[in-house]
Amino acid sequence: MKRLKQNYLMKSKRKHQIAMMAGSMMLAASLFGFSGQAKAEQPHSSYWYPNTLIEWSPAKDKDAPFNRGTVELKEGRFQGVKTNSTSKEQPKLIALSSMHPSTSGAPSQGSENFRSYTFSFWQYIDNLVMWGGSAGEGLIVPPSADVIDAAHKNGVPVLGTVFLPQTEHGGKIEWMRDLLQQRKDGSFPVADKLIEVANYYGFDGWFINQETQGATQEDAAKMQQFLKYMQQMKGSKMEVVWYDSMIDEGKIKWQGALTDKNKMFFQDGASRVSDQMFLDFRWQYKDEVNGKYDYVTPYLNSPQKVKELGRNPYDLFAGIDVEAEGYENEYNWPVLFPEGKEATTSLGIYRPDWAYNSSKTQEEYMEKEEIFWVGANKNPLHTGPSEAGNPYSWRGIAHDITDKSVVDGSEFITNFNTGNGHLYAVDGKVMRDKDWSNRSLQDILPTWRWIVETNEGETPLTPAFDFGTAYNGGSSLKLEGDLSAANPTHLKLYKTNMPVEATTELSVTYQANSEAGKVKIGVAFSDAPDQYTFFEPKKWTTVGDNNWKQGDVRLNQYKGRTIVGLSLKFESQTVIKDYKANIGQLSVTQVNDQAKTPKAVTNLKVTDNDFRDGIYGDARLSWDAPKNDEDVLYYQVYRVKPDGKYELMGMTGNTVYYVPEMRRLDKELATKLIVIPLNRHYEAGKSASVTFEWPGYPKPVANFEADQTLIAPGDSVKFTDKSSEVTESWNWSFPGGEPSSSTERNPVVTYHEEGNYAVTLTAKNSEGEDVIRKQMITVTKEAVGGVSDLALKQKATASSFVNEKEAAPFAVDGDDHTKWCAVGDAPHTLTVDLGAEHKISEFVIKHAEAGGEAAAFNSRAFKIQLSTDGEHWTDVVAVKDNTAGVSKHAIALTPARYARLIVEKPTQGGDTAARIYGFEVKGLK
Incomplete structure (x- = not known):
């Protein structure tokens, strides 16, 4: 594999960027993140192979209703006034992001885990591709319902992935040909199913990634027919994006440009083949020294070639790969975004979820996310290269891409809810004190993160999201620091386009640790977008718990003007050290617009539930929406505890909901679940309830x-x-x-x-x-002196392994950085010959997480057998429910020469690959 040298890349940073791998590394990799246990009735997001997709029907898939997005794509997204002078208005941005740690096991409606990739910089992207797919799980992956909802709320179309991997990563050419199978009438059944899935689940199209080697020129021609058929059959708002990989001969040969070899997958005469093309990462590279390669010139010629085809150059997306190093690498920004000129093409980013995957805490993730999208200064007004004089260093996406907003019309309400939390508050009262995540519930978050102003020489309050305090949801906007008359803070938050009417009202809900601080709402009007007028509510009302205060201001005197910016200002006439304010809600509404109180849902029922150990139970609920012409924003689902208190189990915009496992309380005989609809002002409607009965209380099982x-x-x-x-x-x-x-x-x-x-x-x-x-x-x-690892560096064999570098001996080499990896259908078997008969007392297994992989890939179910002759085996360990990265299993002293590990369920989800970094057999030598 050749490596290309770039004279503009610093050697210390280029090792990943310049690796021109044949596959360009477009793989669905495991991520650090959620890996929770899948309960019996937990609905999961779909994934298929081409032939299993053909058999799919929502009528036969009990998870299908849970996988539907409920938020329609917000129309009318606008740019408004540019935030900084360097950003371009015409180029677009497409992000290919893994929103879940694996293809399988992705919960449909969030989970009871705080750790989640709650992406929120929607203002900079124009399309989101939910990246996924693997040879061992499934190749066709639609976006999960929570991702659809979050994207659509922010006006961003979201696409699923058709992933045909390279053969060295498990790809099979027959899968590609299964995708392209045709009926006698010339139609493509898999294409029809792709369109059906997108329409049923409510998302906006597909990203086609064909990288499997072995195709012919005839296959390439058929792929073009497949894409053209999709264009004919899909709706005008559905998009198909092609990845620059296959060429007209059928070979996989990445171009990094629009060329005569790949243009057939973009445009064919007057016929559109794909709506957009994602160009491979090599467009950046040119050997200025030896002239061995030049990908820059063909890329720079691409806009003209696009125009010759009658298309827009911004339908091409120059890809950058940030999966491994994020903003810590260098990229050829001067070629893509030449200074003082229009952008060459649009920008494509492969795996911006790096910010999440490379972080150990939520705070680290959010800081990296801010640097990634707005630059090292974490202020979209002040972007630029992170290294002075180095135009290839990271400068923040906001430097080149103009932010966009959906905050328009006559009404806007935000609770600064990121879509995850350690608690959930309802109108200022904590109704849940457990971790959760659900991107469907994410609010529209600030456009500008963060534009903070104060007087020259002073230090403003520091803004951030606070997961310890919330008004509605799991988070609030927090500002901390010193406040005084000489040091006020003006925090610009939202780009808006909201006409002021006689009934327009501003409102803010907050709490602070000092009464001396004042909170004002700032508004900029279209006739003076850089000037803010500040309003302080004359009356504050205490709401909720924890001393939340709510204040309103009428704007009737500004009728006829248009709000283009929304901000907050914090002032004090006295010095307040360590001032802290939490903003729970900010809104623009109309005082005469009284949202209807929703009626109770009807036909509420438990469609299925499952019990474990007599004390844990989950439930699938369904209901019919209220029939009073009032759109419901969300439905709250509560559990009524034996003491009569309500516990919020979750919220959804759907009319089905999965209630995760609940622990039985006080040996209760039955549990009541309540569903309450909320209108768009977060006002509760009438409740409906349903009850399920618990089985008899069990006696113990000793172990x-x-x-x-x-x-x-x-x-x-x-x-x-x-x-x-x-x-x-x-x-x-x-x-x-x-x-x-x-x-x-x-x-x-x-x-x-x-x-x-x-x-x-x-x-x-x-x-x-x-x-x-x-x-x-x-x-x-x-x-005396302890026991030894009898398996260390002994002869080991396996039922299968991926390649010679992941064969059986690597499970017993004593190195936690090497592994035995087996693919195909389970069970997978690892057998070790200890060389002689020994007395065995314990086993230690190092699963995927011990080697640095995601916990989602830890072996779930396995057993260990011993034998004296290698033919007759005895079970000594059986595990059905492991989640640990390292598991230890002590047994009664047993003589044996051979030990066998049988992996029956290789991962926590549907991935069938076993990953064992260590198998230790301990005993007496």
């Missing part, structure tokens, strides 16, 4: 583990209770141990004499008891 089973005299063993959760008391018996009995839950016992010892646990509750006895502790002087 336990020991931290070691092979010890020397005088050593201690810690016993860990693994009985079912309903256990209320424990009685242990340790013959030969000290103590010989215990009622502690997790006792520690010392054994002084050699021998084999049994342990008995009796688990009890009000419903009965269960007893388990294990002959498992061996005390011997042979164990």
Whole structure:
């Protein structure tokens, strides 16, 4: 694989950027993020192979209703006045982002996890492609419902992905030909299904990524027919984007430009083939020294070639790959955005989710996100190269792309809800104190992050999102710092286009740690967009909990003018050290526009639910919308606890909702769920309820583990209770141990004499008891000094492996950076010959997360077997529900020469590849 040298890239930063991999690395990679357990009835976002898509029907897919977006694409997105002089008005931006950690296991309506890629810089992108797909899970991936809703709310079309990977990454040419299968009448059934899926789920088109080698010129011609057929059959608002990979001969040969070899997938005479083309990343590179390659010149010639085809140059998107290094790399900005000239083409960004995937905390993610989109100064007014004098360094997308807004019309309300939280507040009252994420609930967030002004030489308050305080949702806008008469803070927030009427009213809801600080609402009008007029409410009303204050201002005297900017100003006549204010809501409404109070939903029912261990239950709900001509913004779903208090389980704009696992409280016999509709002013309507019954309360199931089973005299063993959760008391018996009995839950016992010892646990509750006895502790002087890893560097074989660098021996080489990886259908088997018969006491398995991969790829279900002869095997460990990156399994001392790991469910989701970074077999040598 050749590497190209760029004379403009600093050597310390170019190692990823200049790697001209044959596949351009457009792969659906695993991400760091959510990897929660999929419950029995948890609905998941769809994924298919071409032939399984043909068989799909929403009528047969019980998850389909949960995967529908409920927000229509907001029309009328506008640019308005440019924020800075460097940004271009004509080029567009398309982002290819992995919105979930894997293709499978993506929850349809959010999850009970705070960690989520809640992208919010929608103002800079014109299309979002929900990147996904893998050979082991599925190739055709529509956007999940929460992504559709968030994008549409911000006026951004969102596309699904058709991913045909390279053969070295599992791609098969037959999959491409399955995609292109035709009926006798010339129609393409998979194309018809792609259009059907987009229409049913409510998204806006498809990104076609064909990188599988082995195609012919006839395949290329058929692909063109396929794309032209989609153009004929899809609606005018549906888009098809082609990735620059296949050429007219059928080969995979990335161009980095529009050329005679790939133009057939863009335009064919008078016929449009694709609506946009994403150009491969190599458009940036030119060997100025030896002249071995030049991709820059063909790229610079592309706009003219586009015009010759009768198309717009901004239908081409020059791709940059930020997956590995984000803004820490260099890119050829001068070629794409020449200074003082129009942009050459539009911009495509592959994997801007880097900001999330490379971050360990929410705070780190949000800081990286701000730098990525608005530059190192984190202020869209002050963008530019992060390294002085280096035009190839990162300068923030806002430097070249003009921000856009959807805040228009007569009404706007934001609660600064990012779409995730550690709590959920309703009108200032915390109604949920558990983690959650649901991008469908994300508000329209500030256009400008952050334009903060104060007097010269002073330091303004620092703005950020606060996840500890919220008015409606899981977050609020926070400002912190010192405030005084000499040091006010003006925070510009939203680009708007809102005509002022006689009934227009501004409102702000906030709380602060000092009464001395004043909060004013700022408005800029179209006739003077850089000048703000400030309004301070004359009367403040206490609302909700935690001393939230709400104030309103009428704008009737400004009737006929147009608001183009919305801001907040903070002042104080006295010095306030460490001032903090949280803005819970900001709105522009009409005082005479009283939104109707929604009636109760009808036909509310539990369509399915599942119980686990007698104390956990989930539920799928469905209902019919109120029939009173009032559009419902959201539906709140509450659980009524035995004490009568309400707990918010979640919210949705859909008329179906999955209530995640609830823990049974106080041995309750039944649980009531309530659905309450909210109108567009967040006002609650009438409630409806449904009740489900719990099964009989279970008696315990006793079980336990020991931290070691092979010890020397005088050593201690810690016993860990693994009985079912309903256990209320424990009685242990340790013959030969000290103590010989215990009622502690997790006792520690010392054994002084050699021998084999049994342990008995009796688990009890009000419903009965269960007893388990294990002959498992061996005390011997042979164990002095501990046990050894008997599998280390021994002979290992496997049922399959991806390649020689991920073969079976790498699971037993003692290196946590290497692995055995097996693909294909499970189960996957790893067998180790220990070289001789040994006494085995414990196993340690290092799953995907131990090697740095996402927790979503940790082995879920597996078993371990032992054998003395390699032919007759005995199960000694069986695990059905693992989520850990490293799992340890102690057993009673067992003689064996061979150990076998059988991976039955390789990941937490649908990916069938096993990833084992270490398999240790511990015992006596």
